[in-house]
Amino acid sequence: GESVGLHLPTLSVQEGDNSIINCAYSNSASDYFIWYKQESGKGPQFIIDIRSNMDKRQGQRVTVLLNKTVKHLSLQIAATQPGDSAVYFCAENQGGSSNTGKLIFGQGTTLQVKP
Amino acid sequence: DAGVTQSPTHLIKTRGQQVTLRCSPKSGHDTVSWYQQALGQGPQFIFQYYEEEERQRGNFPDRFSGHQFPNYSSELNVNALLLGDSALYLCASSLPEADGYTFGSGTRLTVV
Numbered sequence: 001g002e003s004v005g006l007h008l009p010t011l012s013v014q015e016g017d018n019s020i021i022n023c024a025y026s027n028s029a030s031d032y033f034i035w036y037k038q039e040s041g042k043g044p045q046f047i048i049d050i051r052s053n054m055d056k057r058q059g060q061r062v063t064v065l066l067n068k069t070v071k072h073l074s075l076q077i078a079a080t081q082p083g084d085s086a087v088y089f090c091a092e093n094q095g096g097s098s099n100t101g102k103l104i105f106g107q108g109t110t111l112q113v114k115p
Numbered sequence: 116d117a118g119v120t121q122s123p124t125h126l127i128k129t130r131g132q133q134v135t136l137r138c139s140p141k142s143g144h145d146t147v148s149w150y151q152q153a154l155g156q157g158p159q160f161i162f163q164y165y166e167e168e169e170r171q172r173g174n175f176p177d178r179f180s181g182h183q184f185p186n187y188s189s190e191l192n193v194n195a196l197l198l199g200d201s202a203l204y205l206c207a208s209s210l211p212e213a214d215g216y217t218f219g220s221g222t223r224l225t226v227v
Contacts, residue, residue, distance in 0.1 A: 004157075034215065043119070043205050043218030044158065089157050102148065102171060103207075103216070105157030 004092045004106040012112040019077040021109045023090035028071060032093040034103070035064060035075045039086045047075070047088075077111075085113045119144075119219035121206050127225045128196050136191040136222045140208030146170075147189040148216065149181060150205040158205055164189050193224075201226045 004025045013019045031052040036044035048059045050066050057064050063076040087108040093101040120139040128134050140147050146165045150158035160173035164183035183189045203223050207216040
């Protein structure tokens with residue numbers, strides 16, 4: 001079946017520390033993954049994506065790692081700031097190209113940043 | 116440039132009623148997808164529209180239907196509302212030549 005899961009429902013970190021949010025997926029044929037940030041009262045906001053032909057991709061303060069062997073991906077946030085507090089979702093794109101497939105979301109990890 | 120616009124932002128309906136939610140995609144985007152997000156859960160795919168046709172559908176009953184107009188805007192209709200239909204309904208649009216989706220802020224539907 002199709003499922004995307006996150007390991008921890010809540011992650012609490014100190015401001016300035018690095019955060020790591022994990023996600024496991026079940027479909028070994030999946031080839032495109034996206035991390036989203038969702039703040040209260042808003043829709044999911046794109047953070048970073050990665051294709052299965054890559055192991056790592058970096059953005060501004062964020063890095064996504066993909067381990068296809070164990071079907072695991074992670075989102076690393078460097079120097080976590082209070083504005084990073086939100087729910088983070090990994091999503092797997094299925095059934096089409098990167099802009100036409102359906103997204104399968106995990107349940108989300110709530111990141112709490114302590115000042 | 117406006118992003119994805121959804122209306123209304125909130126509404127309350129009674130069990131058994133029907134509801135229509137609206138979505139205007141980001142400028143230039145021609146594909147619109149709808150998702151249902153229950154409280155504390157990740158969004159679940161309902162269906163996707165392209166060229167005014169339903170292109171693919173998730174595991175939702177026929178009470179959920181949609182439409183896409185020539186200007187790419189879209190509607191989600193839900194008939195015979197159940198208490199379990201209470202959720203945040205998200206619209207996402209995408210562009211043919213680029214990766215990814217842009218989400219709206221959603222419509223919060225409460226069924227009482």
